[in-house]
Amino acid sequence: MILLCLAGEQPIPNLLPARFLQPAQTLIAHTGLDASRKSAQRLAGLIGNARLFSIGDGYQIPRILNALLREIDEPEEDVVVNLTGGTKPMALAAFELARQRHYPVVYYQTEGPRGRNQKSMLYRYRFDEQGQLCLEEGYPRELPALITLDDYLKAHLDGYEEKPPTKTSGEMLEDAVAQALKPHVDEIKQRVVPNGVKDQVEIDLLVRCGNHVGVFEIKTGGEGSGKKALDQLTTSAAREYLGTYAARFIVTQASLEDRYKPLASALRVTVIELKEYRPGKPLSQSDSHNLLTLVSNILPTH
Known part of the structure; x- marks a missing residue:
C-alpha cells in the first residue's frame, strides 16, 4: 500500500496515520517553499521508506492535480490519500485524484473534546460503485499512542x-x-x-x-x-x-x-x-x- 501525504506546517496529522497504517511506501507532496520542503524532510526521517516530491505552487489546484497524477501514474495501484495536511487547494486536488481513481481517503481529526475525553481519531472513506463517498466500516477509529x-x-x-x-x-x-x-x-x-x-x-x-x-x-x-x-x-x-x-x-x-x-x-x-x-x-x-x-x-x- 502507498500512502499519499500532503506536507504542511503541522506534521503530526501526517505522522500518526502513517505510523498507524504502516504503508509499504509514503509519498510526501510539498510545495516549492523552503518551510514546506523542510517539514516534509523531517516527516520522511520519522516515517522511513518515504519519497518526497514538489507540487510547486500550493494554491493552483489544476497544477497540483497534474503533479499528483504524474507521480502516481498507475490507476490500479493500492493507494490511500491522507487529506489532513497541506494547503486547502492541495487537499482539494488530492481529493479529486482519489475521486477519479476511487482511492480511499483518510482524515485525522485535529479538533474535538479536550481533557480526559481527548482522543486521536482517524476517519477512512471509500467510493462505492456509484462514486458516492462512504465511511468505511470500523471507522472512525481511535489511534493508540504512536509517538514519543x-x-x-x-x-x-x-x-x-x-x-x-x-x-x-x-x-x-x-x-x-x-x-x-x-x-x-x-x-x-x-x-x-x-x-x-x-x-x-x-x-x-x-x-x-x-x-x-x-x-x-x-x-x-x-x-x-x-x-x-x-x-x-x-x-x-x-x-x-x-x-x-x-x-x-x-x-x-x-x-x-x-x-x-x-x-x-x-x-x-x-x-x-x-x-x-x-x-x-x-x-x-x-x-x-x-x-x-x-x-x-x-x-x-x-
Missing part, C-alpha cells in the same frame, strides 16, 4: 538538546512540577533547547499523554514575570517550533498579575498557580491536586 516526545520534537525541529540541571530556584520548581505530574502522564522532558537559537528559546517542561503534548513555562513569580512567561511560552510553543496542537501552560509560584490573565485566556494558555510551594520541597497535596486538575482539563492524563 522525541518523535514530536524531531517532527517540528531540526534538532534539540536537553540541558543538564543546575539546581537554581526556578529549576527546583520545575522538578517539583515534573515529579507531581510523572505518575499521570506517559512521558516528560525538561529543559529542552531547540537547535540553532543560541539559547534564546528554552522549553522548561514537556509532557506527553498518548499522542497529545503539553508545553509548560514555569516561573517562581515576581514583578513582570507574567508578561515574560507569556512571551517565552508563545515563542517556544509557536507554530514554527512546536506546532498548533500542543497545549500550553504557565505554572507560577506567585499569582499571575491579573492584567495578564485575559491575555493568557485569549492565547489559550492555562495558568496554574502553586501558592503553597516552598523552594526545594515537593508540591503540597493542595498544589498537586490543583496542578493535576487543570492539566487534566486539557490533556488526557491518567
Whole structure:
C-alpha cells in the first residue's frame, strides 16, 4: 500500500496515520517553499521508506492535480490519500485524484473534546460503485499512542538538546512540577533547547499523554514575570517550533498579575498557580491536586 501525504506546517496529522497504517511506501507532496520542503524532510526521517516530491505552487489546484497524477501514474495501484495536511487547494486536488481513481481517503481529526475525553481519531472513506463517498466500516477509529516526545520534537525541529540541571530556584520548581505530574502522564522532558537559537528559546517542561503534548513555562513569580512567561511560552510553543496542537501552560509560584490573565485566556494558555510551594520541597497535596486538575482539563492524563 502507498500512502499519499500532503506536507504542511503541522506534521503530526501526517505522522500518526502513517505510523498507524504502516504503508509499504509514503509519498510526501510539498510545495516549492523552503518551510514546506523542510517539514516534509523531517516527516520522511520519522516515517522511513518515504519519497518526497514538489507540487510547486500550493494554491493552483489544476497544477497540483497534474503533479499528483504524474507521480502516481498507475490507476490500479493500492493507494490511500491522507487529506489532513497541506494547503486547502492541495487537499482539494488530492481529493479529486482519489475521486477519479476511487482511492480511499483518510482524515485525522485535529479538533474535538479536550481533557480526559481527548482522543486521536482517524476517519477512512471509500467510493462505492456509484462514486458516492462512504465511511468505511470500523471507522472512525481511535489511534493508540504512536509517538514519543522525541518523535514530536524531531517532527517540528531540526534538532534539540536537553540541558543538564543546575539546581537554581526556578529549576527546583520545575522538578517539583515534573515529579507531581510523572505518575499521570506517559512521558516528560525538561529543559529542552531547540537547535540553532543560541539559547534564546528554552522549553522548561514537556509532557506527553498518548499522542497529545503539553508545553509548560514555569516561573517562581515576581514583578513582570507574567508578561515574560507569556512571551517565552508563545515563542517556544509557536507554530514554527512546536506546532498548533500542543497545549500550553504557565505554572507560577506567585499569582499571575491579573492584567495578564485575559491575555493568557485569549492565547489559550492555562495558568496554574502553586501558592503553597516552598523552594526545594515537593508540591503540597493542595498544589498537586490543583496542578493535576487543570492539566487534566486539557490533556488526557491518567
